[in-house]
Amino acid sequence: MTSRSRDRAKWIALSLLGWTFLAAIPTSSAYIIDGSYGFGRWLGIFRYIAPWYYLWALVTPFIYRLGQGPLSPQRSWPIAIAGHILLAAGFSMLFAVLIHQDNAPAWLAGRNAIGYYAMSAFSYLLILMGIHGYNIQQRLRQQEALVAREQQRALQLKADLAGAQIAQLRGQMNPHFLFNALNCIGALIETGRNDQAYTALEDLGDLLRTSLERRDQGLVPLNEELQFAERYLAMERVRFGERLQVATDIDSAAAQWPVPAFLLQPLIENAIKHAVAPSQKPVTVNITACRDGAHVRIEVADSGSSSPATAGTGVGLENLGKRLQLLYGEQAALEFVQSAAGARVILRIPQAPARAPGDQAGANSPDPLQDPPGLGDPVPT
Numbered sequence: 001m002t003s004r005s006r007d008r009a010k011w012i013a014l015s016l017l018g019w020t021f022l023a024a025i026p027t028s029s030a031y032i033i034d035g036s037y038g039f040g041r042w043l044g045i046f047r048y049i050a051p052w053y054y055l056w057a058l059v060t061p062f063i064y065r066l067g068q069g070p071l072s073p074q075r076s077w078p079i080a081i082a083g084h085i086l087l088a089a090g091f092s093m094l095f096a097v098l099i100h101q102d103n104a105p106a107w108l109a110g111r112n113a114i115g116y117y118a119m120s121a122f123s124y125l126l127i128l129m130g131i132h133g134y135n136i137q138q139r140l141r142q143q144e145a146l147v148a149r150e151q152q153r154a155l156q157l158k159a160d161l162a163g164a165q166i167a168q169l170r171g172q173m174n175p176h177f178l179f180n181a182l183n184c185i186g187a188l189i190e191t192g193r194n195d196q197a198y199t200a201l202e203d204l205g206d207l208l209r210t211s212l213e214r215r216d217q218g219l220v221p222l223n224e225e226l227q228f229a230e231r232y233l234a235m236e237r238v239r240f241g242e243r244l245q246v247a248t249d250i251d252s253a254a255a256q257w258p259v260p261a262f263l264l265q266p267l268i269e270n271a272i273k274h275a276v277a278p279s280q281k282p283v284t285v286n287i288t289a290c291r292d293g294a295h296v297r298i299e300v301a302d303s304g305s306s307s308p309a310t311a312g313t314g315v316g317l318e319n320l321g322k323r324l325q326l327l328y329g330e331q332a333a334l335e336f337v338q339s340a341a342g343a344r345v346i347l348r349i350p351q352a353p354a355r356a357p358g359d360q361a362g363a364n365s366p367d368p369l370q371d372p373p374g375l376g377d378p379v380p381t
Contacts, residue, residue, distance in 0.1 A: 011134070015057055018130070022123075023053040055095045056123045063087065063124075064131050084128065092120035181207075184239050196238045203235035219258035219353070222289055222296065226250065229264045229287070236272055243283060244276050251290040259296070259349055260327060266320065267300040267345050275304025275342060294350060295331075301344040317345070327353045 027046040034045070063084075071083040096107040096116065107116050181204050188197035207228075226248065237244055268285060276283045283304040290297055317336060324332040324347070333348040 015060055015130075016054075019053045019057040020050070022126070023050040052095055052099055053123070055098065056091070056127065059091055060127050060130075063127055064134075067128070067131055084124070088121055088124040089117075091124070092117055095120075181235070184236070188239060200235050200238045203231065203238070207231055207235065218261065220261045221256045222250065222259050222298070223255045225259055225261065225264050226287070228262075229268055232265050232268065236276075240272070240276055243279065243281070244272065245282050245284040247284055247286045249286070249288045253291040254289040254296045254298075257289070257291075257296040257349070258351065259298070260323065263320075263347075264298075264300065270317075270345075271300060271302040271304075271343070275302035279304050292348060295348045296351075298347040298349065299344055302342045304342050324349070 023046065027042065027049050030045050030049070031042045034041070066083070066087070067080075071080045071087075073080045093108055097104050100107050103110075106112050181200075185197050185200050185204065188194070188200060233244070233246055264287065268287070271283075271285045276285070283302055286299070286301045286303075288299045288301075317334070321334045324334060328350055331350040333346075335344075335346040337344045337346065
């Protein structure tokens with residue numbers, strides 16, 4: 001059964017129930033006045049009175065169609081009023097003939113006529129009121145459906161915008177990683193370290209292959225993100241050797257925490273560029289993570305000191321903040337701290353993003369979590 005058929009069946013059932021209730025009122029009144037007792041007597045009176053009410057129930061759909069069409073007030077109020085008056089009078093006379101065949105004249109023009117026509121007019125007004133209420137209910141349902149569609153459309157547009165913004169951030173960040181990696185390999189070749197350059201080139205190929213494999217991953221366990229970062233660090237160790245020291249301290253409660261893919265590598269790359277590269281002494285890059293209530297706290301810090309020329313924040317850190325804002329809203333936080341002892345980037349990430357992974361805004365709309373930023377632009381430290 002279709003939704004329209006169910007609505008029609010429901011409407012018919014409610015109409016019959018309503019007319020039965022209306023027929024029961026004069027039946028009970030006549031039963032009391034009669035002074036008889038017993039349900040049989042009440043049922044006998046009901047059988048005498050109810051046909052008149054059921055006839056009105058029978059013509060209600062016809063009155064409804066006329067009211068929506070030729071007798072619609074939206075077309076012409078005078079014609080609608082005149083038409084309904086004629087319909088009410090015509091149905092009243094027809095019902096009097098059908099029900100009171102033996103003494104129809106008494107009901108049409110005799111002593112019963114005034115009360116009969118008054119009851120007929122009242123019944124017809126009840127029908128019009130019911131039709132009006134039904135029309136209001138239908139319009140409200142249509143408006144609610146329209147509002148729901150508009151809200152869904154607004155959510156889709158918002159999701160599309162978020163996906164486009166993240167794609168734009170990724171477009172800004174990808175070239176920087178490739179340029180820095182190629183510069184690293186070029187520097188190894190210029191200094192005659194061809195074997196190391198070849199190793200670095202292989203590591204770069206592995207990184208790019210892994211990056212392509214992870215394009216469809218929105219959220220990954222923190223442990224998996226650390227493994228990807230280790231591949232990048234392996235390439236950088238070829239270049240810097242003992243000057244690059246790495247220390248990690250990952251709490252077991254944070255190891256499986258879902259984080260956006262490609263989150264750590266841009267921060268580690270920054271620390272290497274601005275703390276390890278300028279230094280002639282070993283510099284340690286510390287990566288720590290622990291549970292912090294309903295969040296995980298991730299910190300990437302270096303033991304080097306940044307020059308005034310590299311102090312502050314840049315495109316990479318700004319893009320990372322925008323990405324977290326798009327995914328988590330106000331639930332995520334990013335803090336940049338710089339001192340003579342080094343620099344730190346502190347992230348606080350909740351367990352679930354504002355939009356669940358895999359939510360589709362539309363058939364062709366990008367999902368912010370399914371289209372993660374790529375390898376990144378250096379974050380000045």
